[in-house]
Amino acid sequence: SFSEQRLRTVTRGPLFHDDIDVQRMRERLRYYPRDVWLYLMAACWHRISQEEHLMGRAGQAGDEVGSALIGARLVRDAMRLCFLMAREYAPYAKWLGTAFRQLRFGPALYPEMHQVLHAQTWLERERHLVAVYEALARAHNALGATQSVAVAATPFFGRPFMVITYNGIVAALTKAIADPGLARLARRALVGGLDTFSDSTDLTAKPGHRSAVKLFLLDLAERS
Numbered sequence: 001s002f003s004e005q006r007l008r009t010v011t012r013g014p015l016f017h018d019d020i021d022v023q024r025m026r027e028r029l030r031y032y033p034r035d036v037w038l039y040l041m042a043a044c045w046h047r048i049s050q051e052e053h054l055m056g057r058a059g060q061a062g063d064e065v066g067s068a069l070i071g072a073r074l075v076r077d078a079m080r081l082c083f084l085m086a087r088e089y090a091p092y093a094k095w096l097g098t099a100f101r102q103l104r105f106g107p108a109l110y111p112e113m114h115q116v117l118h119a120q121t122w123l124e125r126e127r128h129l130v131a132v133y134e135a136l137a138r139a140h141n142a143l144g145a146t147q148s149v150a151v152a153a154t155p156f157f158g159r160p161f162m163v164i165t166y167n168g169i170v171a172a173l174t175k176a177i178a179d180p181g182l183a184r185l186a187r188r189a190l191v192g193g194l195d196t197f198s199d200s201t202d203l204t205a206k207p208g209h210r211s212a213v214k215l216f217l218l219d220l221a222e223r224s
Contacts, residue, residue, distance in 0.1 A: 001213040003204040004195050008089035031087050035179040036193075038145060042173035043192025044081040048074060048133075049165035055129065056161035059122020067122045071129065075113045078132050080195070082109065085139055090195065092204075109135055126162055133164035146172035181221060189220040 011026050032040065051070050059067035076096075082105040083090035091099050101110050112131045119125035130153045137151040150167040174186040191197045194204055194213055203209055 001194055001210040001217070002207070003092075004083070004089040004193075005092040005204070006207065008091055011089065031089070035177050035182050037084065037087070038173050038177050039182050039186050039190075040192050040196065041081065041084050041140075041145075042170050042177075042186060043190045043196050044077060044084060045165055045170045045173065046190040047077050047192070047196065048081070049163070049170060051077075052129070052133070052163045052165065053156040053159075053161045056122050056126050056156075059125070060160075064120070064122065067125065068117075068119070071116050071119070071122075071125045074129060075116050075132075078109070078113070078136060081136060082106075082139075085136075085143060093199075105135070105139065130162045130164075133162075137164055137167065137169065140169060146176045185217065185221040191217070191220065 007029055011029055015022060015026070031037070051074060055067050055070040055074060058064075058070060079096060079100045080090050082100065082103055086103050086105065088103065090096060100106050109132055112128045112135075115128040116125055116132070119128065133153050134151050137149060140146075141148045141151065146169075149169045149172055152167075153162040153164045154166060155161065156163045156166075170190070174183070174190070177183045177186055198204060203213075
């Protein structure tokens, strides 16, 4: 229910004086507990699965603008997934690209993502997205958080659209969650954290809305 930008702000930067025990709070919030981390990665992969085939389908239907918009959304989701895999809180939009380039994934993936955003056709866009997808799958396997998954993109139900998430990566992540409450939420609603399901500044920038966000997530877990 916290935005990652808030958590990043609290946990990063030099601390020159501490007479109110800020460092203890920083240690507690340094990063998500393992099961929350697994759940958030599963939710991010799930978002990719919902749109990865739509980029090509929009392009094939003659809508290159729509295809480009979907491609850009997939790039943003891939970037956020990289922050999760690197166990680092992602900043808000102004600094997302800059901070991404500083991740260990940045040097290899930034050029491919740049090409996705500048592609003129869906086929060109797909070629670079596939390179991103397969790099993400390899990075996932390197984490050792779940059983290994296939890293090669495959056609979407035999159609000419290449996707990655049918390799079972979402199921592998949700299966690895031990906490019963999070496991139940993962089975019923893979919406992720606040930044996964909303980019509304009014919602993400105001911690006073956390209670409403928590109630929303609990309701999904109990009633979906």
